[in-house]
Amino acid sequence: MNVIYNFSPGPAMIPKEVLYKAQKELKNWNNLGYSVMEISHRTKEFYQVVIEAEEDLRSLLNISDNYRILFCQGGARGQFSAIPMNLLGNFTQADYINSGYWSNSAFLESKKYCNSNNILIRQLKNKKIFLLKPSQWNIRDVSAYIHYCPNETIDGISLYEEPNFNNKVVVGDFSSYILSRSIDINKYGLIYAGAQKNIGPSGITIVIIRKDLIGYASKSCPSILDYSIINKNNSMFNTPPTFAWYLSGLVFKWLKKKGGVKIIEKLNQKKSDLLYQVIDNSDFYINNIVKENRSQMNIIFHLINSELNEIFLKESKKFGLHALKGHSIVGGMRASIYNAMPIEGVKQLVKFMLFFEKKYG
Numbered sequence: 500m501n502v503i504y505n506f507s508p509g510p511a512m513i514p515k516e517v518l519y520k521a522q523k524e525l526k527n528w529n530n531l532g533y534s535v536m537e538i539s540h541r542t543k544e545f546y547q548v549v550i551e552a553e554e555d556l557r558s559l560l561n562i563s564d565n566y567r568i569l570f571c572q573g574g575a576r577g578q579f580s581a582i583p584m585n586l587l588g589n590f591t592q593a594d595y596i597n598s599g600y601w602s603n604s605a606f607l608e609s610k611k612y613c614n615s616n617n618i619l620i621r622q623l624k625n626k627k628i629f630l631l632k633p634s635q636w637n638i639r640d641v642s643a644y645i646h647y648c649p650n651e652t653i654d655g656i657s658l659y660e661e662p663n664f665n666n667k668v669v670v671g672d673f674s675s676y677i678l679s680r681s682i683d684i685n686k687y688g689l690i691y692a693g694a695q696k697n698i699g700p701s702g703i704t705i706v707i708i709r710k711d712l713i714g715y716a717s718k719s720c721p722s723i724l725d726y727s728i729i730n731k732n733n734s735m736f737n738t739p740p741t742f743a744w745y746l747s748g749l750v751f752k753w754l755k756k757k758g759g760v761k762i763i764e765k766l767n768q769k770k771s772d773l774l775y776q777v778i779d780n781s782d783f784y785i786n787n788i789v790k791e792n793r794s795q796m797n798i799i800f801h802l803i804n805s806e807l808n809e810i811f812l813k814e815s816k817k818f819g820l821h822a823l824k825g826h827s828i829v830g831g832m833r834a835s836i837y838n839a840m841p842i843e844g845v846k847q848l849v850k851f852m853l854f855f856e857k858k859y860g
C-alpha cells in the first residue's frame with residue numbers, strides 16, 4: 500500500500516497539485532532566484548500574491564464590494580477576542596449560540612469583554628443530537644451581535660440553514676466550513692476562518708467583514724486585532740505570514756480550476772454520503788447525530804465495541820489511512836474530509852471499514 504490518505508482535522512491535507520506547484524517554484528519563485536518566503540511583503544511581487552488571493556476568494560464566495568477581506572494572525576481563537584473588542588461598540592451584551600466545543604470556547608472567551616448570553620441549541624431526541632433552527636433561537640434585542648459556528652469540527656455537527664435576522668449582525672466561525680459549500684455572504688456581518696482546515700497551512704486567518712462594521716474597536720483593543728488598523732494597512736500592519744498567504748492563494752486557484760464552490764459542494768455531499776451510508780447500514784459503527792445536522796467535513800463514528808478502537812486505528816494506518824482518531828472529548832473516530840480529500844480517499848476508507856466490520860463484527 501503506497502497511497503496514503505490523511506484524514507487529519509487540522510492542520511489538514513492540502514491538495515497535492517498545490518504542493519507540487521509550491522515545490523516546483525520553492526527555490527526560484529517568480530524567477531527571482533530565491534523563495535517567496537525570502538522577500539519583503541512590501542515588494543511588488545508579493546503585492547501581486549495579495550491581490551490575486553483576494554480576487555480569487557472574492558469570486559469563489561461571491562463577496563460583494565461592501566465587504567472587506569482581512570488576512571489576520573492569531574488564529575480563530577484570536578478572533579474570539581477580536582470580535583467582542585471590535586463589534587460591541589456601545590453595547591454590553593452579545594448572543595452566543597452554543598452548539599459544541601468551538602462555539603462554547605468562543606462564548607467563554609467573550610465573557611472577558613461583555614455580558615454574553617449562552618444560548619444552548621444542542622438537544623437530544625431519541626438519543627440523537629440535533630440543533631435548534633435559527634427561528635427557535637432565543638436571541639435578544641440588547642445584543643450587539645449573534646455569534647455561531649456552522650460546523651463544529653470536534654463534534655461533527657453542522658447547521659446548514661443560514662441564520663437571517665433583520666438588522667442583526669450575524670458573526671460566524673467558519674474555520675472548518677468556509678469554501679465547503681456556497682453561502683450568501685450578505686446574511687453576515689462578519690465571518691472568519693483559520694486557514695488550516697479547508698484552505699492552507701496554519702498561521703493565517705481570513706476575516707470577511709461588512710465595511711460599516713469597521714471602526715468601532717474599544718480603546719483597549721490591541722492594534723494588531725483592531726480591524727480598522729488592519730484594514731488601513733491592507734492586512735500588513737505587522738509582518739504577515741507570507742508563505743501561508745501565498746499557499747492559501749494557490750489553494751484558491753486550485754479550487755477555481757476545479758470549478759469553484761458549487762462543484763466542490765456536490766462532491767462534498769457525495770463524499771460524506773458514502774461514509775454515513777456505511778455507518779447507517781451497520782450494527783458495528785454508529786453516529787448519533789440526526790441527518791440534517793451531520794457534518795460533511797468531519798465525519799464522526801464510534802465502534803459499538805470500543806475495545807476495538809486501538810486495533811481499528813492500527814489496521815487503518817497499515818491500510819494507508821491516517822489520523823482517524825477522534826478528539827479525546829468525543830472519543831471514537833473522526834474522518835476529516837475537507838475539500839482537498841479526493842473521493843478516492845473516502846472510497847478507500849469505506850473499503851477498509853467494510854473489511855474491518857467483516858473481520859471483527
Ligand SMILES: *Cc1c(COP(=O)(O)O)cnc(C)c1O
Pocket residue numbers: 509573574575576577601648650651652672673674675693694696
Ligand atoms: C480549529 C478551529 C478553531 C481554532 O482555530 P485556531 O486557528 O487554532 O485558533 C476555532 N474554531 C473552529 C470551528 C475550528 O475548527
